Amino acid sequence: MFNEIKFKNLTELYERILPALKSKVREIHKNNLSYIQEEDIWNYLKDYKWNKTRSLDLGDMVNDIFNIDLNELDDYVKNEMKKIKRNIKQGEI
Numbered sequence: 110m111f112n113e114i115k116f117k118n119l120t121e122l123y124e125r126i127l128p129a130l131k132s133k134v135r136e137i138h139k140n141n142l143s144y145i146q147e148e149d150i151w152n153y154l155k156d157y158k159w160n161k162t163r164s165l166d167l168g169d170m171v172n173d174i175f176n177i178d179l180n181e182l183d184d185y186v187k188n189e190m191k192k193i194k195r196n197i198k199q200g201e202i
Contacts, residue, residue: 123151129171137179145186150174153185 116122130147137145154173159165 126151126167126170126174129174133174133177137182140179142179142183144190145182149186149189150177150182152189153177153182157181157185 116125127147130150133150134145134147154170154177158173159170162169
């Protein structure tokens, strides 16, 4: 008998696949890409892969996490970082 897992919201789904994300981040950090975090993988896959897919299951999502193209992910993260406005800190020195 096949039991389909349902999630109430994206946060619950994210928490469920977080161990796979953490594992992949450890692997990525060994490749000297220490600025990439779990959220970056999630956001990249959510924006560029999962939003185009129907009937996605946990196995597919975990497979996508472990087989992500690191060059594409790296480009995505760098482009996202360019959008962040950096401010100087005011105050006494």
